[in-house]
Every structure is written in structure tokens, then in C-alpha cells.
Amino acid sequence: MELWQAALIGLFAYLGRNQVPWLCGTTGGWYGIGRPLVAGLICGVILGDVTAGVLCGVAVQAIFIGQITPGGAVPSDLNLAAYIGIPLAIVAGGSSEMAVALAIPVGALGVALHNFTMTFNAIWPHRADKCAAAGDARGIRVANLCGQLIEFAERFFIVTLACYLGSGFAEGLFAALPQVVIDWLAIGGKMLPALGFAILLNQIVQEKWMIALFVLGWVLVSSFSLTTTSLVFIALAFALIYVMARYNGNGTQAASALEAAAIYEDEDGNYEER
Amino acid sequence: MTEQTHSGATGAKHEVHLSKRDVSTAAWRWAFFCLASQNYERMMGTPFCHSLSGSLEKLYEGDKEGLSRALQRNMTFFNTEPQLGAIIPGICLALEEEKANDPSFDDEIIQSTKNALMGPFAGIGDSILVGTINPILLSIGIGLSAGGNPLGPIVFLALWCGIVIPLKYFLFVKGYDLGADAVKLLTNVELKDKITTALTIVGLIVIGGVAATTISAPIAFTYTSGDMVINLQEILDKIMPNLVPLVIALVSYLLVSKKGWSANKLIVAILIFAAVMVVTGIM
Numbered sequence: 001m002e003l004w005q006a007a008l009i010g011l012f013a014y015l016g017r018n019q020v021p022w023l024c025g026t027t028g029g030w031y032g033i034g035r036p037l038v039a040g041l042i043c044g045v046i047l048g049d050v051t052a053g054v055l056c057g058v059a060v061q062a063i064f065i066g067q068i069t070p071g072g073a074v075p076s077d078l079n080l081a082a083y084i085g086i087p088l089a090i091v092a093g094g095s096s097e098m099a100v101a102l103a104i105p106v107g108a109l110g111v112a113l114h115n116f117t118m119t120f121n122a123i124w125p126h127r128a129d130k131c132a133a134a135g136d137a138r139g140i141r142v143a144n145l146c147g148q149l150i151e152f153a154e155r156f157f158i159v160t161l162a163c164y165l166g167s168g169f170a171e172g173l174f175a176a177l178p179q180v181v182i183d184w185l186a187i188g189g190k191m192l193p194a195l196g197f198a199i200l201l202n203q204i205v206q207e208k209w210m211i212a213l214f215v216l217g218w219v220l221v222s223s224f225s226l227t228t229t230s231l232v233f234i235a236l237a238f239a240l241i242y243v244m245a246r247y248n249g250n251g252t253q254a255a256s257a258l259e260a261a262a263i264y265e266d267e268d269g270n271y272e273e274r
Numbered sequence: 275m276t277e278q279t280h281s282g283a284t285g286a287k288h289e290v291h292l293s294k295r296d297v298s299t300a301a302w303r304w305a306f307f308c309l310a311s312q313n314y315e316r317m318m319g320t321p322f323c324h325s326l327s328g329s330l331e332k333l334y335e336g337d338k339e340g341l342s343r344a345l346q347r348n349m350t351f352f353n354t355e356p357q358l359g360a361i362i363p364g365i366c367l368a369l370e371e372e373k374a375n376d377p378s379f380d381d382e383i384i385q386s387t388k389n390a391l392m393g394p395f396a397g398i399g400d401s402i403l404v405g406t407i408n409p410i411l412l413s414i415g416i417g418l419s420a421g422g423n424p425l426g427p428i429v430f431l432a433l434w435c436g437i438v439i440p441l442k443y444f445l446f447v448k449g450y451d452l453g454a455d456a457v458k459l460l461t462n463v464e465l466k467d468k469i470t471t472a473l474t475i476v477g478l479i480v481i482g483g484v485a486a487t488t489i490s491a492p493i494a495f496t497y498t499s500g501d502m503v504i505n506l507q508e509i510l511d512k513i514m515p516n517l518v519p520l521v522i523a524l525v526s527y528l529l530v531s532k533k534g535w536s537a538n539k540l541i542v543a544i545l546i547f548a549a550v551m552v553v554t555g556i557m
Contacts, residue, residue, distance in 0.1 A: 033431070041424050050424050054424055058426070058488070135345065147313070187557050188549075192541065197485045198526035198540065200409055201527045201531070204401070205478070206470070211527070217481065222514070223515060234479065235480050
């Protein structure tokens with residue numbers, strides 16, 4: 001890997017970091033180009049192998065698909081995992097199992113790095129407090145932006161160096177592995193997405209029976225080779241039928257009476273759910 | 275929550291109102307810089323003040339002390355899901371405008387509105403926006419990426435940004451327009467339930483389909499006895515295609531939901547299972 005390629009990957013890793021504002025905040029950053037799916041395409045373009053990049057991106061994304069970051073706390077830093085794991089795997093031969101094998105430990109290390117930055121950045125609100133006391137609104141805006149100094153130093157340099165120095169290491173590592181370990185990583189990599197989907201299901205299943213919908217989607221695609229887009233329309237139809245049957249029609253009056261009873265307005269006009 | 279008093283300020287020295295442009299600037303400042311200096315002490319406290327700061331400068335023009343107090347009361351701890359929660363700084367901006375024109379307006383109301391809304395919005399935002407819509411769009415993207423097709427990531431990015439960027443701008447402006455009235459609107463339980471349920475159903479079916487193409491567990495085991503060769507994978511495929519990966523996915527889900535397994539524990543378990551399968555030659 002050339003130094004300019006590593007630096008470009010480091011730059012995109014910074015732009016896709018959670019707190020970075022430049023791509024319309026967290027939307028285009030962390031939840032946009034920070035997702036391993038998009039990171040795979042970006043690294044693939046930079047390293048000249050788009051197909052391998054996208055395939056690595058899909059494999060890493062599947063493992064982290066259920067991951068959200070409540071309160072800024074990350075269970076695993078998927079940005080670091082993607083922007084180090086995917087380029088190193090592309091350089092070392094391009095298999096998506098390699099990307100997964102590299103991404104998981106890097107993601108775990110990334111949590112410590114993230115915590116360090118989030119703690120260190122606590123110096124800026126104190127600076128902003130002083131500006132507020134002096135009535136200096138511009139100073140507060142500057143203090144807010146100063147947080148980016150640490151974020152940039154942390155993400156850009158670490159990812160650039162890891163990609164630049166790690167590429168030789170990754171190539172050597174995968175060349176030296178015995179066949180049985182490569183088989184093990186390949187099989188493990190094929191099954192690991194179950195982890196991402198398990199966590200995602202645990203998060204969005206509201207009532208137990210809904211797991212049947214997951215099985216339905218699974219069976220439809222396995223048996224009829226539907227595309228994802230056609231599956232989306234089938235799913236929309238199911239959702240419409242269910243929501244209309246549950247909230248409209250005969251049930252309306254009973255349901256809305258229940259809703260009305262569930263909300264209670266006290267003397268101050270505060271609404272409370274009972 | 276509170277009855278808005280539009281009467282005040284009649285005897286006040288100055289009556290300042292924010293223009294559309296001021297609100298728009300504040301909305302974009304929130305959209306871009308909502309996390310710029312996020313930290314474990316104040317979380318989104320400084321960004322919150324950053325977003326409103328331009329408007330506050332206008333509201334307290336020539337009143338350095340008023341501006342200083344306004345900035346200080348917006349520097350407190352704030353933490354929510356910043357995309358759906360964009361409505362909160364919008365609401366607070368409307369309240370700040372009212373406060374600037376009506377000195378008798380209690381600033382406790384601004385503080386308590388902000389504090390009361392950040393928790394619920396963190397919950398709704400995390401579950402609907404980043405916990406359901408983002409994975410659904412990612413699933414569509416993964417589905418389109420078959421064979422390394424770059425269309426998948428591009429479609430994901432376009433759909434996600436196309437939906438969420440206008441949404442967070444709209445929510446901020448809506449919050450400003452409604453002011454304290456927004457709080458009442460937000461307690462519309464039925465609408466929230468409808469949206470959540472519909473999204474959950476779409477999400478589960480689509481995610482099921484994508485999981486089927488992403489998780490795999492090819493069985494290599496064959497039993498040979500004379501001329502008869504039994505290929506276990508072929509037999510399983512006749513029962514139902516993709517049966518073994520489905521069982522693995524459902525067992526993983528049960529371990530997470532019923533046994534409370536953490537992600538790391540499950541990674542180790544899957545890797546051990548894979549090692550056993552490879553060593554015994556089953557996979």
C-alpha cells in the first residue's frame with residue numbers, strides 16, 4: 001500500500017467518525033460513510049479493487065448490523081474495524097473472511113480509543129463555560145469545533161499508520177497461516193453474521209411472535225430467489241395489512257378508548273401515560 | 275405544558291423576533307455540529323449552545339449580561355439521539371425567543387423542557403431511526419451488493435442521507451414553530467405505535483431475507499458405503515434450502531435474548547463451534 005492510499009483511507013476514516021461534523025453531522029459521517037458497507041466501497045476504490053472492497057464491506061457490515069451507539073457508548077468501534085480491517089484484507093489477497101478476522105479485534109481495541117477521546121474532550125466545555133460567562137458566543141462555537149482537533153489526531157494518524165505499516169504484516173500473516181486455520185477462519189467468517197443479526201433481532205422484536213416474520217423473510221428468499229427490493233414490497237404489504245387491521249376497522253373505537261384511558265392529563269396540563 | 279403568553283413584552287424596551295434565516299442557521303448548525311465536541315462530562319452540551327448561539331446574539335444585541343446568562347443556561351448537560359432529537363433545540367429556541375421578549379418568563383421552563391424531552395427522544399431515535407431504519411436500508415444495500423456490485427453501498431448512502439438530512443432540518447424548524455405546543459403533539463401515542471409497528475414488520479421480513487443470503491454454513495460431510503454416497507448437504511437442501519444457517523441464526527438470537535449473552539461471548543462461541551466443525555470435517 002502506498003502512503004497516499006493509507007493517508008486517504010485515514011482521511012475517510014476521520015470523516016466517518018462518530019462526532020465529525022463535515023458530512024452533515026452524524027448522518028453522513030458515522031451512520032453514512034462510517035458504515036462498513038460504505039467503507040468497503042471507499043477502500044476498494046482507493047486500493048483499485050472495488051469488487052473485493054464491496055465484498056469485504058458486506059461481510060464486516062453483516063457482523064455489526066445490529067449495533068447502535070446509545071449515549072455515545074460504542075460496544076465495538078465499527079468505523080476503526082472497517083477502515084483498518086477492510087484495506088488490510090484487500091492488500092493481503094482480498095478475501096472477506098480475512099476482513100472479518102481483522103475487523104473484530106480492531107473494533108474491540110477501538111472502544112478504548114473512543115473512551116480516551118470522549119474523556120479528553122471534556123476540556124472544551126470548560127473553555128466554552130468561560131466564553132459563556134464573558135458573553136462571547138463566537139468563542140463557544142470555536143470551543144465546540146476544537147473537539148475536532150483531538151478527533152482528527154486520533155483517527156487520521158492511527159488509521160493511516162495502521163494501514164501503511166500493517167499491510168506488510170497482514171500479507172505475511174495470511175501467507176504463513178496453515179491451511180486448517182484458513183479453513184477455520186473461512187467457516188467462522190461465514191457463520192459470524194449470525195451474531196449481527198441476533199443482536200439486531202433482540203433489539204427490534206417487540207413481541208415474541210414477530211420472530212416468525214424473520215423466518216418468513218428467510219424462507220421467501222431461500223426458496224424463491226427474490227431480490228431484496230421485491231422483498232421490501234412484500235414486507236410493506238404485510239406491514240400495511242397488519243397496521244390497518246390492528247388500528248383501524250372494527251377495533252378503532254375500542255382501541256382509541258383504550259388509548260384515551262392510557263393518557264391522563266393532570267391539573268397542570270402534563271400528559272402522563274398510565 | 276405551559277400556556278404560551280404572547281401578551282408580555284408590551285412594556286419591554288425591545289421586542290426582537292427571529293427571522294426564518296436565523297432559525298435556518300440554527301437548524302443547520304445543529305445538523306452539522308451536534309456532536310462536534312461530545313464528551314463524557316457534558317455530552318452534547320456545548321453543541322446545543324453552539325446551535326442557538328447565533329440567535330441568542332441577535333435576541334440580546336447590546337445586552338452583554340443578558341447574552342451571557344442565556345449562553346450559560348444553554349451550556350448544561352444535554353444528551354439525546356441528535357437526528358430525531360433535533361426538535362428539542364428547535365423548541366428551546368422558541369422558548370428563548372419568548373424569554374428574551376418577556377422578562378417575567380421563567381427560565382426554569384426552558385431547562386425543564388429540555389431535560390424532560392432528551393430521554394424519550396434518545397429512546398425513540400435509537401429504536402426507530404438508527405436501530406430500525408438504518409439496518410433496513412443497510413440490508414437493502416447488502417442485498418444489492420451481491421457479487422461485489424458497488425450499487426449496494428451507493429443506494430444505501432443515497433436513501434439514508436436523502437431521508438434523514440431533510441428530516442432533521444424539518445424537525446428543528448417544526449420544533450421552533452410549535453414551541454411549547456410541540457410537547458403536547460409528541461405525546462401522540464397511537465401514531466408512534468403505528469410507525470414503530472409498521473417499521474418493525476418491514477424490518478424483520480427484509481432482515482430475514484438478507485440474513486438468508488449472508489449467513490451460510492456449508493456442510494462438507496459425505497458418507498460413503500460401497501457405491502452409495504450420502505451427501506448430507508443435499509439431503510438437508512431437500513428438506514428446505516438454507517436450513518442449517520437458519521437454525522444457527524435462531525439459536526444465536528435465543529442465546530442473546532433469553533440467556534443475555536454479550537456480543538463478545540457469542541463471537542467466541544461461534545468461533546469454537548466453527549473450529550469443532552472444521553476439525554471433525556463436518557464443514
